[in-house]
Amino acid sequence: MSTILPEAAVSASDVPVKPARRTADLVAAGLLTPDAAAAVESVTRRYAVSLTPYVVEQAAQSPGGPVYAQYIPTPEEAYTAPGENGDPIGDDVHSPVKGIVHRYPDRVLLKPLHACAVYCRFCFRREMVGPGGDALTADELAAALAYVREHPAVWEVVVTGGDPFLLAPRRLAEIVQGLAAMGHVGVVRFHSRVPMADPARVTAELVAALRAPGLATWVAVHVNHADELTPETTGALARLADAGIPLVSQTVLLKGINDSAAALENLFRGLVRHRVKPYYLHHPDLAPGTSHFRPTLDEGRALVRSLRGTVSGLCQPTYVLDIPGGHGKAPAAGEWVSPTAEGWEAADFRNQKHIYKD
Structure with missing residues (x-):
């Protein structure tokens, strides 16, 4: 990273800590x-x-x-590298109504808002999210929920965005209760960075809003390094886990941040210690301006191999590549992704083959 660092960062004790938006x-x-x-x-x-x-x-x-x-x-x-684009995983082509992405037969994404508490520099939705970003109106949310209701094959709803934990507990409860009323929906999964970025927001009221009878609630926490596991953030995780909400993690493999066996071991062991099952280790998506974060697939596969036998199976996420163009995730460490003369061949969940170039 070429950022010019200040001679000394301001201590939290020197001035009141304020948000940074510019x-x-x-x-x-x-x-x-x-x-x-x-x-x-x-x-x-x-x-x-x-x-x-x-x-x-x-x-x-x-x-x-x-x-x-x-x-x-x-x-x-x-710098926008060749192949990078504003919709790197192809959400748009699978969006039948505003706020819904229906890529897999049995699950949909529900995106009620496009704002986040923090903006990661490697975000795959960086062209779509931002302060004041689109939030679904009441009518648009009703239409999105109606789509789920009208598709009985949908068993799991992944609430993402943006960050759904920015919604007021009242609005979260309305979404959860609306889904719970649909007999075919068995699971709602919330994806959030908030427990790591604004842990005080994970209040008892927010936690209570995530649950409804007849519906299993899971939370997927975005966390990339063991340094993020502080007393404040692990306290937020505990509030969720103590309420009976199963926790999984999503981690992005980032060059210069966590692309070493030691960094990944420390993170995954730390997560399991705090009752979070490492779920996905994402190869970085081809979002504009993110090539400096992106290791090669060879490097990622070697790192994942190095974890086998080194850490418990509980500590091992699935290393995945989101195939550009909207074809879904492919496990990137095994036979689903293989080298070819053109680059890599990735098989989607229908076993259709796609070329991916590092």
């Missing part, structure tokens, strides 16, 4: 020098910046470290 805020927080802020101004006009006060404090404790590098913009983001 480059000027990052300078004020001691996270960028003025020169570095000027160097990324064009980047931040295109891709949203937002750090919660909690993340500002965590990033300031270790400038250039694994938390800092996930959230602070760099000049490298201005």
Whole structure:
């Protein structure tokens, strides 16, 4: 990363910690020098910046470290590599109504909003999310829920976005109760960065809103490095787990942040220790301006192989490649993805083959 670091980050004890939503805020927080802020101004006009006060404090404790590098913009983001595009996993082609993505027969994504508490620099939806991003109106949410109701093959609803934990508990409860009233829906799964980025938001009221009789609620937490497992964030995880909500994790394999066996071991063991089952290790998607985060598939496969026998099966997620073009996920460590003369051949869940180029 080429970000110019300040000589000393501002201590949380020096000034009240505020959210950072502009480059000027990052300078004020001691996270960028003025020169570095000027160097990324064009980047931040295109891709949203937002750090919660909690993340500002965590990033300031270790400038250039694994938390800092996930959230602070760099000049490298201005470069769009060949193959990168604004919808790298093909959500749009599988969206029959606003807020719904129906890629697999038995499950849908429900995206009630496009805002997040924080904006990761490697986000695969970075062209679609941002402050003031689209949220479904009451009529649009009703139409999205009606789509689920009218498709009895849908057994699982994945609520994502954006970050659904930004919704008020009342609105979360309305979604959960609406799904629980549909006899064919058995599982609702929430995907959220909030437990890691704004753990105080995971209140007893929010946790209670996630549950309804007759519906199994799961939460998938986005976490990329063991440094994110602090007393505050593990407390948020405990509030969810103690309420009987099963927890899984999603991790993105990121060059310079967690692309070592030691970093992954520490993260996955830490998650299991706090009752979170590592679920997916994502190969980074081909989102614009993210090539500096992306290891090669060969590197990722070697890392995953190195974990076999080193950590418990409980600590082993599935390493997955989201096949560009909307074809779904392929396990990337085994026979589903194989090298060819053209690059890599990835088999989707229908065993149709697609070429992927690093």
